[in-house]
Amino acid sequence: MSLEERELEVLIGPQHPASGHMRLVAKIDGDVVVELRPNIGYVHRSVEKLAEVKKYLQIIPLVERPSLADTTANNLTYVMAVEKLLGIEPPPRAQYLRTLLAEINRIHSHFYGMGIHGVMIGSSTAYMWCFGDREPLIELAQELTGARLTYSYIVPGGVRRDLPQGFEDKVEKVMRYLENRMPDYFDLYFNNPVTRARLEGVGVLSREDAIRLGVAGPNLRASGVPYDVRKVEPYAAYPELDFEVVTEEAGDAFARVMVRVREIQESIKIIRQVLKKIPDGPILNEKYMKMIPPNLRKQVEETGRIKFPGVFANLRVPAGEAIARVEGGRGEVIFHIVSDGKMSPYRMRMVTPSFRNVILFEHLTRGVRVADIPAIYGSLDYFPPEADR
Amino acid sequence: MVCALDGSMWVGNLEKAARKAAAWLVNKTPIRSLREWGIAFSLWPVHFTTACCGAEFGASAAPKFDTERFGFLPFIASRQCNVLFIEGTLSKKMAEAAIWVYEQMPDPKFVIAMGACGIDGGIFWNSYNVVRPKDILPVHVYIPGCPPRPEAVAQAIIMLQRKIREGELVTYEV
């Protein structure tokens, strides 16, 4: 038999055990993948088009939905792009609060990714542990913002709410819990010979390829590229905080998981610094604060909850273009907004890290065994709704 | 068929009569409630994630909320499952897949639509690529919210169980 005749096309998904909303079209020869093409678009909901008919403030919930486990990154990037067009800066306290929520979100987004990866490689314990340990962080975010996942916390000019009373102690408690918990993960999951055998040396992405293919986030850093938007173009309160960019050299599935684990430890460090350094002051830009009617302003100062000034209802953004980028849990989020001075953006381009990482499915699976596909898929922390938008 | 027993003679179709008797028996209280109790506590949703509500669905299967205590455990193959959980928006491409999955499931089968998108498209109501689940599938329970909390998922499961045990959903046909 010739090679062409031996090749077999296998469709994996969209209903498959790895809980993905996508189809993988694999050409296999025996047990070896010759070519694999992801067939995406199963969760395409046209966020970019809908943004053109929604008002600037209504778009905040809209852009959060696609990446439900990592909403703060999208929220923050969008608002930063709008702020660039408006030419306003949030006050320092709001910057710190944004950083705080972004880091809490980063940790639980990493847990989410690791948990789903656990399901894919057949380790239910990893899923249960990761999703269980994600809950305390979600509780924290919920206390801060009022929602479990879709926070819409960051608004142009500041944030919606101030720190609740006694929040610092609760955060510290959770951070201590996580620190004590991490060694257990190593004992049971990461240093488990089965896990190691399935992940080490699988799906190796070289440094050159990672750069060439424009990969984003932990997947890039696992290949030894120390690129992190928080350092390269610092935003929010990151310029004043001390942290390291986590990199690994191996570039395999295990390295990608390890980058996430070590980033959780960095995030714990950042959260502690934020709570130590957070300055007092307003949480909304002065310009907007003045627009709140005086009796409501008093209420805002007492409760720490922003009442939106009337201008937010029909927020007009000056004509122009702005690009903002943020390092979210899964990687770099880009918003490119073209405004024509009306109440809705003329064009909003939203590039999410998952969309930039789709290319890896093709690249990393060439020549691997079929059984390695889930291990590679999971290690990319790929979230289909985020890629399809 | 004619059957002679103790000298008496019965006339009729035995097979038909036996089916009738079985249907009568199975819909009679003790057996029927036993059967419905059994169905209500062996709900197997198929591992089919349609959109972003999957994140909260995952959380509801995890330790804190633990829907497995209701006998509700996501399972791999559609041939072995009886619940289709629409987790959020159905895009046109995904709707096709949802119908395939639904048709492969054995009877009796149930559909739960999760999230505002599962009801009427939610925040994506005017998108060109969104299908409402009720247009293509018989939905038994809706869960409002965007995304619904895991508690709401648990509530929906309890509602489905109650509906099953009230005998609305499962009929035994001969």
Place this chain on the structure above:
Amino acid sequence: MKFEELKGLIEEKVRDLGAEVSGKEPNVIEVKVPREKVVEAAMRLRDMGFDHVKAVTAVDYPNERFEVVYVSSSYSNLDLAYFLVNLRTDLPYDDPRMPSLLEVWPSVLYQEHEEHDLMGIVFEGHPRMGERLLLPENYEGIPPLRKEFKVKTEGINA
């Protein structure tokens, strides 16, 4: 590297291609070239160290033009990573085709495909032209991101 310095350097590199270089403080540099020269300009930018594309944005100005923006930056040189170089080109409205930059930047594979799918721009030389990416296979009609494609609205906008 300073903003003005880099802007001057890029200007020098692409001047003979008929490019207009402008800048937006603090870190965005705009390079506008005619569509015949876009591959050459991209190559020169890549050789300067802008090794990947972060976003490809196509903007529709009805009955006037399409604008395609490649937002590129650097991973290998972290001094350059702070800067975003937007390579822009205008396409006539009735003939929205341009050469694909896939040869120069492999990272545009899916981005260009998406703009083809949703905006209807043809990237010549891209291997997946004519295939659907995000839309269903059987989709027919105007590409949805064009302005002439209307979605329903409600309230005072309707």
